[in-house]
Amino acid sequence: MSTTVIEGGYIATVDAAGTEHRTGHVVIEDGRIAAVGQGPAPAALREDATIVDASGCLVTPGLVNTHNHLYQWLTRGYAQDAILFDWLTTLYPLWARIDADLTREGAAGGMAVLARSGCTTVGDHHYVFPQGSGDIVGGLVEAAAEIGVRLHATRGSMDLGASQGGLPPDFAVETTDAALRASHDAVERWHDASADSAVRIAIAPCSPFSVTADLLREAAVLARSLDVRLHTHASETAEEDAYCAEHFGMSPTAYLESLGWLGDDVWMAHAVRLDAPAIARYAATGTGVAHCPSSNARLAAGIAPVRAMLDAGVPVGLGVDGAASNESGQLGVEIREAVLMGRLRTGADSLSVRDGLRMATAGGARVLGRQDEIGSLEVGKLADIAVWWTGGVEHAGILDPVAALGLGALPPLRRLLVGGRTVVEDDTVVTADEQRLAERVAVASRTLAERA
Numbered sequence: 001m002s003t004t005v006i007e008g009g010y011i012a013t014v015d016a017a018g019t020e021h022r023t024g025h026v027v028i029e030d031g032r033i034a035a036v037g038q039g040p041a042p043a044a045l046r047e048d049a050t051i052v053d054a055s056g057c058l059v060t061p062g063l064v065n066t067h068n069h070l071y072q073w074l075t076r077g078y079a080q081d082a083i084l085f086d087w088l089t090t091l092y093p094l095w096a097r098i099d100a101d102l103t104r105e106g107a108a109g110g111m112a113v114l115a116r117s118g119c120t121t122v123g124d125h126h127y128v129f130p131q132g133s134g135d136i137v138g139g140l141v142e143a144a145a146e147i148g149v150r151l152h153a154t155r156g157s158m159d160l161g162a163s164q165g166g167l168p169p170d171f172a173v174e175t176t177d178a179a180l181r182a183s184h185d186a187v188e189r190w191h192d193a194s195a196d197s198a199v200r201i202a203i204a205p206c207s208p209f210s211v212t213a214d215l216l217r218e219a220a221v222l223a224r225s226l227d228v229r230l231h232t233h234a235s236e237t238a239e240e241d242a243y244c245a246e247h248f249g250m251s252p253t254a255y256l257e258s259l260g261w262l263g264d265d266v267w268m269a270h271a272v273r274l275d276a277p278a279i280a281r282y283a284a285t286g287t288g289v290a291h292c293p294s295s296n297a298r299l300a301a302g303i304a305p306v307r308a309m310l311d312a313g314v315p316v317g318l319g320v321d322g323a324a325s326n327e328s329g330q331l332g333v334e335i336r337e338a339v340l341m342g343r344l345r346t347g348a349d350s351l352s353v354r355d356g357l358r359m360a361t362a363g364g365a366r367v368l369g370r371q372d373e374i375g376s377l378e379v380g381k382l383a384d385i386a387v388w389w390t391g392g393v394e395h396a397g398i399l400d401p402v403a404a405l406g407l408g409a410l411p412p413l414r415r416l417l418v419g420g421r422t423v424v425e426d427d428t429v430v431t432a433d434e435q436r437l438a439e440r441v442a443v444a445s446r447t448l449a450e451r452a
Helices: 070-075 084-095 100-116 136-147 176-190 213-226 238-248 252-258 276-285 293-298 306-312 331-346 353-367 401-406 434-451
Strands: 003-012 020-029 032-038 050-053 057-061 063-065 119-126 150-157 199-205 230-234 266-270 288-291 316-318 385-389 413-418 421-425
Touching: 003 385, 003 401, 057 353, 057 401, 063 316, 063 331, 063 353, 070 084, 070 100, 070 119, 070 136, 070 434, 084 238, 100 119, 100 136, 100 413, 100 421, 100 434, 119 136, 119 353, 119 413, 136 150, 136 176, 136 199, 150 176, 176 199, 176 213, 199 213, 213 230, 230 252, 238 252, 252 276, 276 306, 288 353, 293 331, 306 316, 306 331, 316 331, 316 353, 331 353, 331 401, 353 401, 385 401
Parallel strands: 003 050, 003 057, 063 119, 119 150, 150 199, 199 230, 230 266, 266 288, 288 316
Antiparallel strands: 003 020, 020 032, 057 385, 385 413, 413 421
């Protein structure tokens, strides 16, 4: 049995009671948390253990990213001043040239940056599958294994091209049957439902304006027959509201619910435009939300009603969204963005730094259906842990270490562990060569641009 002891740091467990230890310890045995508490670890647990000195550090659960588009790591900086629909139509022709190899390279770069920002679980939504592009989901799985993070990949799809009234060009979509077959195959090949799983797959038609009602309806039936989760974009912009009103005669929430798309096995990206009745439906059905504050700002979509969702009991996690609409790609930054933007919407006392941390950890775990395994520092849970250095010039002397993460500059990582394995040490990814990753991403980005 291998044992690691993290001690001397400020421990924010993010358990149900919000337990914190000003100077505490976390003990890891064979990839799981064996003890958490105040002061040094008991002597019996320290024998033959690897000791991580967390003095001057904040120790939290690893962060959980509930929404991303990792392939977009190769298309940062485009359409910088566009709203969502204009941004999409600019980038669809580029994305439609993606393949499995390019996706793997972009995903590896994006996951390395996510890890360096405290993220241990990555939720990705890939929905562009050009003909002959290879095993794109497999490319994502390879990239996650290389970096060493947990992956919640979704097999997305689009079957509603421009000629049928959808937003994407016809050359960027699949047939309904092909999308359903490929979704089934991705789950059968890659999904691991075990408690310590490194890879899980969900089914994720892209959005109401790029997918037919048939695909949404049948995807929900398929996912439930396979016992996997469902994901899509919903209520992101005013333009989406107008599209749904024009084409379906109802709101995005009512439309999705009519097709079987509300439930505790479903999570939606963005939810910026939810009104009180929609929030009530999400809460009543247990439908989760991936809140993406930086991307929502980048595309001028608005500020999601996070306080109202939390008060109603809606599961809310944080997401980076695609790097083409959030060039930072850092999940840790989204804690601060969520807190500040929430306050802009509903007041200075409406979202605390601990609310932000909870959304990024336990909230995200609940959204992904893994609240029993990750998201808090509790005995028996997987040892996905971030150790943030708060003793440097940016944060030394700060009254509250959690405020360093929720209001200050993103602290560097002293250590990031996934299942007890070190992925980041002293703010550097140790599972891959960062310089080589940068070179691979640069080559892949040029290759994709040249194809278009």
